[in-house]
Amino acid sequence: MNDSSHGFSTRAIHAGQEFDPTTGAIIPPIYQTSTFVQDGVGGLRGGYEYGRAGNPTRSSLETQLAALEGGKRALSFASGLAAEDALLRAVLQPGDHVVLGNDVYGGTHRLINRIHGAWGIRNTTVDLTDLDAARGALGTERTRVLWIETPSNPLMKISDVAALAELGRSVGALVVVDNTFASPALQQPLALGADVVVHSTTKYLGGHTDVIGGALVIDDEQLAEKVQFIQFAAGAVSAPLDAWLTTRGIKTLDVRMQRHSENAQALAERLVGHAGIDAVYYPGLPEHPGHELAARQMSRFGGMLSVALAGGAAAARRFAESTEIFQLAESLGGVESLIGYPSEMTHASVRGTELEVPDNVIRLSVGLEDVADLLADIDQALAR
Numbered sequence: 001m002n003d004s005s006h007g008f009s010t011r012a013i014h015a016g017q018e019f020d021p022t023t024g025a026i027i028p029p030i031y032q033t034s035t036f037v038q039d040g041v042g043g044l045r046g047g048y049e050y051g052r053a054g055n056p057t058r059s060s061l062e063t064q065l066a067a068l069e070g071g072k073r074a075l076s077f078a079s080g081l082a083a084e085d086a087l088l089r090a091v092l093q094p095g096d097h098v099v100l101g102n103d104v105y106g107g108t109h110r111l112i113n114r115i116h117g118a119w120g121i122r123n124t125t126v127d128l129t130d131l132d133a134a135r136g137a138l139g140t141e142r143t144r145v146l147w148i149e150t151p152s153n154p155l156m157k158i159s160d161v162a163a164l165a166e167l168g169r170s171v172g173a174l175v176v177v178d179n180t181f182a183s184p185a186l187q188q189p190l191a192l193g194a195d196v197v198v199h200s201t202t203k204y205l206g207g208h209t210d211v212i213g214g215a216l217v218i219d220d221e222q223l224a225e226k227v228q229f230i231q232f233a234a235g236a237v238s239a240p241l242d243a244w245l246t247t248r249g250i251k252t253l254d255v256r257m258q259r260h261s262e263n264a265q266a267l268a269e270r271l272v273g274h275a276g277i278d279a280v281y282y283p284g285l286p287e288h289p290g291h292e293l294a295a296r297q298m299s300r301f302g303g304m305l306s307v308a309l310a311g312g313a314a315a316a317r318r319f320a321e322s323t324e325i326f327q328l329a330e331s332l333g334g335v336e337s338l339i340g341y342p343s344e345m346t347h348a349s350v351r352g353t354e355l356e357v358p359d360n361v362i363r364l365s366v367g368l369e370d371v372a373d374l375l376a377d378i379d380q381a382l383a384r
């Protein structure tokens, strides 16, 4: 069930999920073990020898992820940033250069700028919705990686993956797309020309706000081998229970993304007309600058939206502290709605840089609750 002849949800439910042949248990068990007994030295059953190198529960998640993104291989990690770090270490040498969007996830910028920067990796941030600017940034140095995040966080800018992939490839850069916000249910970057897909599976893939994880999906076997060596040698693997929880979440991804998108669209439309709101950032709105591109590149517009409050930072903070169903917390992509104040929460690490988020912006991760309740919650919070 790994091939594209089956539909998305069929693959989500069945890829890598064969029943247990010894007991008939329909759900593959959690292999909560650190090592595997050998039938004589080197006599491995199923290729497993030690949990850092491989575990059947992790393999099952990796098979499922590869099937969903349409890639040959997937590798699962302890967090999204651990996945990013392994990829960057596999492809970069001191002196190399990375081009990344100027509103990527703050932690991605911190990793590239501060951790890899200390080892001689240079970077340029640029507005990747502007193809001329992207071309300019790519043309100047030893660029090995083009890092795209779309929709972006938190301003929901949409970048043209197909056009950027062509640009990146023309200078020999590896084209990486962080697909965390859209998930493979809404957007499939490999089919658009990207080389690698990155996920924080903590978000929509896990979907239930109970596990931290990350993944890479790679279509090139040789690159996958290089990254797998780092996964094994540096060791930031996902634990068996975490892999199992993520696998379980993924089975309902498609129906969840439908509902997330419907609820977010309804909220965005309500917020547009509101007196206290200066701007609504949601690609499902016709007036959003990336609307047409998003309609081409994504099958739905997703569950994330941001708003700029007319009353500035004080109003934004008050709004974030006044909702009752939307809970004030970092993260996103779970069944429950969350509200965040990026400039002091998720994006505090990029304050003072070009990636700084305006202090009147509030980000909503719209959950799966009844939309009438969510609308009422937003209305009462804005009224305060």
Ligand SMILES: *Cc1c(COP(=O)(O)O)cnc(C)c1O
Pocket (backbone or CB within 6 Å): 079, 080, 081, 082, 105, 107, 108, 149, 153, 178, 180, 181, 199, 200, 201, 202, 203, 212, 213, 214
């Ligand atoms: C959360 C997030 C990450 C980092 O993932 P962790 O699982 O928190 O390490 C990377 N990219 C995006 C877009 C994210 O939202």
